[in-house]
Amino acid sequence: MDIRSLGFRTDVALLQKAGSVVEDRGTHLVVRTPDNPTYFWGNFILLGAPPVPGGEREVVGAFWTEFPTAAHVAIGIDGTEPPEDLTPWHDAGLTSEVCAVLTTERLVQPLAPAAEVEVRQLTTDDDWERWAMLGRAGYPNVSQGAFLAYATARNDQERRLVEQGLGARFGAFLGDELVSAAAVFCPEPGLARFQTVETAGAHRRQGIGASVVHAAGQHALTDLAARTLVIVADVDGEALGLYRRLGFTETGRQVALELAAPRWS
Template identity: 65%
Template sequence: MEIQSLGFRTDLALLQKAGSQVEDRGTHLVIRTPDNPTYFWGNFLLLAQPPAPGGEREVVGAFRTEFPVAAHVSIGIDVTEDPGDMQAWREAGLTVDVATVLSASAVVQPLAPIGDVEVRPLESDDDWEQRARLGQVLYPSTSEESYLAFARGKNAQERALAGANGEGGARYGAFVDGTLVSTAGIFVTEPGVARFQTVETHPDHRRQGIGAAVVHAAGRHALERLGAERLVIVADTDADAIRIYRRLGFEDVQRQVMLELRDPEWAEV
């Protein structure tokens, strides 16, 4: 199956580099991350095209067959434009997310963040543990045990992606008085292309220019040190973050369709 979606193509490149398994069934891909089974978008189905009308529940059933013990459902569709009416998926019990894929070949210098902020790559074990703890703040309904198991698994994957010498990428963070308050990962997916991963900012430090500073620093790192010529980032179409990315020089290039059913304890702030 040849993937058309730039978002999913870069997603899968990073997942496979980090050890996830991809099975090609012709009409769809099955993606598994055995080391992190609660990772929604590390354990999902990617459809080559939308199902025939009325086939949405059958696809959900196929997910349940492939992942019989999963507490979630995650299904992607390999399209690049807005898919139109998605009500049948909602009636099948799924939340519909039509995200925007953006790309840039350079990044615009943002305004300096408010306050005394240090922006640098995560390096020490403590830096990475702070990253896990920051993510937990954004999921207040999730138990500490469940979230940290997931987040530490993601940390291990990203540290492996970065490589011993940082040749594969980095995760940047903004620190205020030694505390991590914002973070963004950037990793090489193929020669000349780097993909952002999980941009997060503590709610108390939003709208202060900190997130923009972190994304800018990570983008510069990829362009200047990783040989990237194209940066790719995916954002919620209606969220505040997409406006930040556009001001940094990113332009909309595609849509990415993601369908989910997740336990209410994983609701994000």
Template identity: 60%
Template sequence: MDVTSLGFRTDLALLTASGSTVEDRGTHLVVRTPANPTYHWGNFILLAEPPVLGGEREVVGAFHAEFPDARHVSIGIDTPDLAPESSAGFEAAGLVVDVAAVLTASALQPPRDVDAEVRPLRSASDWESRARLSAAIEERDDVESHLTFARGRNVQEQALIDAGRGTRFGVFVDNEVVSTAAVFTTEEGVARFQSVETHTAHRRKGLAAAAVHAAGRHALEHLGARTLVIVADDDGEAIGIYRRLGFADTERQLMLERRHGDRSSLDG
């Protein structure tokens, strides 16, 4: 299966580089991250195209067949659009349909100055602080399970850093990571941002823009990147930050899911 979506193509490149596996079934891919089974978008299926109308529950069943122990459902579709009837079918099957914006930039506008230290994560305490930040901003009932997931994701990112693919920047206030962004190369000349996160108590202070800008400059100046790729929800605050930094809408990324242990039904 040839993946055409820039969003999913860069996702898959980073997942496989950090230890995930991808099984090609012709009509779909099965992506597994055995080291982190609660990583929703490290354990998912990617369809080449939407199912025939009425086949939405069958697709959900296929996910459960591939991941019988999973307490979530994550399904991507390698097309930018979904017919209203198909969207309704997936929603009736209990999934949330999310169409995200994939944005790109070849240069970045400088953000406003911030009264905080902006630098790469280096020590074990830096990475643990990042895990605590991730758990703090997620509306989940089971904080400990999310900390386990966040620590596992840290290990995957550290493998990418050790391979020279990029790094994660943090914005530090009182020695705690309160905002963070990572960027890693996925193919020649292309670098993809990962998990831009900001603590709710530190939003609207320009910190996320500072983290993204620092990571993006690193990719452009030290990783040979010519195209930066970032993904954002259409209706979130983040997309405005990215556009002000110079990112422009390029395509759409279609994702469907049902989360476990979340007070809301949306995943970040």
């Protein structure tokens, strides 16, 4: 199946390079990350096109057939624009998130952050452990052990990409505290994709996240020979404005459909 969405295309390519398994069923892809079963978007179905009207529940059933022990549902629909009416998916029990796919060939220098932070690549085990815990506050109902299992497996995948020379994760440090991070990797020559941009709640809207994204992007353009940078953002989220100020423009949209276990909601 040829993936038209630049967002999903780069996601799937990076997952494969990091060790995930992608099964092409012709009309859809089944993406599996056996080492991290609670990673929603490492274990999902990507449809080549929307189902026939009324087929949404059948697709959800197909997900459970493919992932019978999963505690979540994750379904993507390929294309450059999501379906106009997502109500049938909501009726099937899923929530939807429409995301903008943005690209740029050059970055705008952001204003200096309000705090004096050090922006650099994550290199040590301690750096990566700090990154594993940066998003912990977003999942208050998940046990420490369950969250660390997910975050450590996610780190292992990213570090495999780093070891292949495909990119890096950058962090902003305030003293010894990691307060923001962004990764960028090249799934194919000339094309770089950002992964999981996160800033601690107390340090948002201070220019720190913009500095990290800019540093990662410049690394891709300068050191990885990337010509095009790709980033994906929720159309209703505050990050979209940040990326536009850095020079990104929207080139399409995609939809993510989920059913999360209550503790991961």
